[in-house]
Amino acid sequence: MATLTTRLTRMLDLRHPVVSAPMAFAGGGALAAAVSRAGGLGLIGGGYGDPAWLEAQFEAAAGARVGVGFITWSLRKSPSLLTDVLRHRPAAVMLSFGDPRPFVDEIRAAGARVICQCQDLGHVMDAVEVQADIVVAQGAEAGGHGAARGTLSFVPEAADYLATHAPGTLLLAAGGIGDGRGLAASLALGADGVLLGTRLWASTEALVQPGHHQAILETDGDGTLRTTVADIARQIAWPRGFTARIRRNAFTDRWHGHEADLERAVAVEGPRYRQAFAAGDAEYTGVWFGEAAGVIHAIEPAAVIVERMADEAAQCLARQAAAIGGQP
Numbered sequence: 044m045a046t047l048t049t050r051l052t053r054m055l056d057l058r059h060p061v062v063s064a065p066m067a068f069a070g071g072g073a074l075a076a077a078v079s080r081a082g083g084l085g086l087i088g089g090g091y092g093d094p095a096w097l098e099a100q101f102e103a104a105a106g107a108r109v110g111v112g113f114i115t116w117s118l119r120k121s122p123s124l125l126t127d128v129l130r131h132r133p134a135a136v137m138l139s140f141g142d143p144r145p146f147v148d149e150i151r152a153a154g155a156r157v158i159c160q161c162q163d164l165g166h167v168m169d170a171v172e173v174q175a176d177i178v179v180a181q182g183a184e185a186g187g188h189g190a191a192r193g194t195l196s197f198v199p200e201a202a203d204y205l206a207t208h209a210p211g212t213l214l215l216a217a218g219g220i221g222d223g224r225g226l227a228a229s230l231a232l233g234a235d236g237v238l239l240g241t242r243l244w245a246s247t248e249a250l251v252q253p254g255h256h257q258a259i260l261e262t263d264g265d266g267t268l269r270t271t272v273a274d275i276a277r278q279i280a281w282p283r284g285f286t287a288r289i290r291r292n293a294f295t296d297r298w299h300g301h302e303a304d305l306e307r308a309v310a311v312e313g314p315r316y317r318q319a320f321a322a323g324d325a326e327y328t329g330v331w332f333g334e335a336a337g338v339i340h341a342i343e344p345a346a347v348i349v350e351r352m353a354d355e356a357a358q359c360l361a362r363q364a365a366a367i368g369g370q371p
Contacts, residue, residue, distance in 0.1 A: 064185075179216075181218050188287050223354065267288050
């Protein structure tokens with residue numbers, strides 16, 4: 044088994060520079076624990092803040108060293124959720140999609156690392172201002188919520204900014220990374236590791252319905268889109284500038300581009316959406332994965348995914364070093 048040593052593995056005492064994304068509803072305690080036990084760091088998805096669900100997921104982690112992530116604008120409505128979670132002594136807390144300033148002091152005082160997920164350079168600047176330990180540069184290829192920047196250009200720009208303004212701050216790449224080639228490319232772009240979402244969404248430990256897992260195996264990288272229709276159907280008022288990448292299906296075919304019609308029909312369509320999601324229907328609800336679907340061909344245990352990714356990345360980097368006359 045290959046070992047890739049980076050600033051991330053040294054900071055967090057990991058074997059592999061892989062962190063699991065705190066995917067709302069899918070990233071539970073079992074997945075986070077499996078990633079951590081495989082040598083990465085697993086993050087439980089705090090989502091929109093269900094305290095009973097969070098408690099159950101920390102219990103499911105069964106004492107593994109894990110972290111947690113929150114949708115920051117939602118956490119501001121119930122800040123006591125953070126206080127409650129910190130009693131579990133998470134290794135790290137990730138804040139995404141909002142101002143991290145109200146929370147970083149409490150996180151740091153509890154001994155957890157502060158991770159700020161960023162979708163543009165302004166967000167990176169905010170993360171540097173609050174002295175985040177780790178910045179995530181999330182490209183638009185990612186599943187779930189995000190913005191407009193592409194991973195390939197955003198990661199090196201963020202790396203350059205951090206090198207100049209906060210050289211001690213680590214960088215993770217996110218968005219479209221589905222195998223060891225993506226990890227190797229991220230390291231070459233200046234990242235210290237990756238935040239892995241879609242590839243681990245397609246794991247046996249993820250809290251994902253079988254019908255949705257089958258859907259990702261039938262979908263290539265062209266089979267998703269960025270849209271607001273899932274949020275309209277769920278009646279969740281996301282801040283402007285953020286959209287969700289989900290699978291193209293009958294639901295998106297009907298409503299993407301007809302958002303005003305969906306808003307008018309939400310009293311009927313909202314319950315239909317939620318019922319279809321709960322049933323694992325892959326056509327009439329949101330199926331939450333990203334462009335990495337195109338390199339995913341099996342639903343596998345998280346440990347297999349993480350360990351193979353590290354091996355593939357090491358082999359890829361060794362081949363490239365040999366190709367230019369360097370040492371593997």
